[in-house]
Amino acid sequence: MMKRGWQLLLALSLALVGLVGWQLPTAQADSVGYTVRAVLPSNQDDKQVNYFSLRVKPRQTQQLAIVITNTSNRQQKYVVSINQSVTNDNGVIDYSQVKPKLDSSLKVGTKNIFAKGSDQKVTVAANTQKRVTFTYTMPAKKLPGIILGGVYVEQVPATAKRATAKIMIQNAFAYAIGLRLQENKQTVLPDMRLHQVQATQINRRNFVTANLQNPQPGIMQHLTVNARVTKFDTTKTLIRQQQANMGMAPNSNFNFGIPWGNQTLPAGHYTLYLSAKAGSQTWQFTRNFTIADQTVKRLNKTVLAPAKQPNYWLYAALGLLIAVLIAIIVYLLYRNRHNDDED
Structure with a gap:
């Protein structure tokens, strides 16, 4: 009787551990495998930042550069684009959209001043780095405020030779380096x-x-x-x-x-x-x-139906039932041991 009680208690404990373990999520981290840095030019007006913050002039033409370092052990491909900054619906300034819907108030943006060849595909050998350049030309008319954009570098994921499942998930990592061009020292306040x-x-x-x-x-x-x-x-x-x-x-x-x-x-x-x-x-x-x-x-x-609220009363009842079962098992073990001592 005592041995059977211990077996029952062990089985119940394992079941509880399994239930708890099933509810714990797991996560895996992947290495990015590359870095991107801006080569800051002499007209960088803020030396404390690692993005392009440039003081420019009308009609100015300048070549800018970034360096992509492939830290992985295999050749990698990247897509480099010069993107206009926009505001996404989370209220976050976004540099990742290659072809965003532009606001009607934007008169001169990154696509107006950067050469068409600025968007390019780059291949970098394993454990090496490559310098990527792009050129802009400011309009003849002086501009108030700033032009804000970003140099967006996205790794092209390797293509699998054959699919092993109907659904494949591939990780793609990206870097965004801010790009701020300003002709006038005077700050233009935003409006709403x-x-x-x-x-x-x-x-x-x-x-x-x-x-x-x-x-x-x-x-x-x-x-x-x-x-x-x-x-x-x-x-x-x-x-x-x-x-x-x-x-x-x-x-x-x-x-x-x-x-x-x-x-x-x-x-x-x-x-x-x-x-x-x-x-x-x-x-x-x-x-x-x-x-x-x-x-x-x-x-x-x-519309997606609202998620059902957890049934806390059911969880409480299950918890109470488990506690009662454990109490009964402990009592049976104690009584069986007490009877053995009397015998």
Whole structure:
């Protein structure tokens, strides 16, 4: 009897350990295998940074260079592009988009001043480095503010000879080196404008989005946005969203998303109240908008159903049951041992 009790206790313990272990995620880290650095020229106006921060003049032509070092033991291929900075919908200044949708306020960007051959494919032998150059020419007319972009270097993943599964996941790593060109020492302050407000869907989840634009050639940093939506002519807040530590590239826009969450936002007339702050600058917007019946029906066809909340009562009951079983086993072991001692 005592031996059987110990076997039961051991089996129960192993089952519990297995259950806990099954819920623990695992992660693996991959080595990047290469580095990229900027060769900073003499007109670098900020010696404390490792990206291009250049003081330039109208009509100036200059060749810039980066160095790609392949630290791996095999030949690697890379794609180098000069990208215009934009603001993605997370409120982050983004240099990774090769063909971004440009804001209407952008008059002169990286694609206007860099030679077409700046975007190139580069092969670097194992454990060697290669210097990559690209040339820009500033317009004749003096420009206010800054042109902001980035040198984007992306490793081309090796192509597998044959697929061993229907779905293959390949890791690709990229570096972005900032590129800031400025003719005037005077800083141009950013600004904010509110454009379209609409109901839409992001990753199959319903949102109200407010398109925010920075129409000036100045960087917006430390941006905080606080937005809420009410029914038209009422004060009760239906949904709200606050986000801090964002930024906006010069002459760019992004869609600030306010999630519907688990609340129903039917067709009707609504009002958006949005406030924003970046440094000492503040903005306040109020905008009425309408969500049409056909919009709600279209979104509801593809919306992802809300995730079910964990059943904590079930977990508590299972925990209690396990505790009772352990107590019974301990009691049986104790009683069996006590009977053996009496015998």
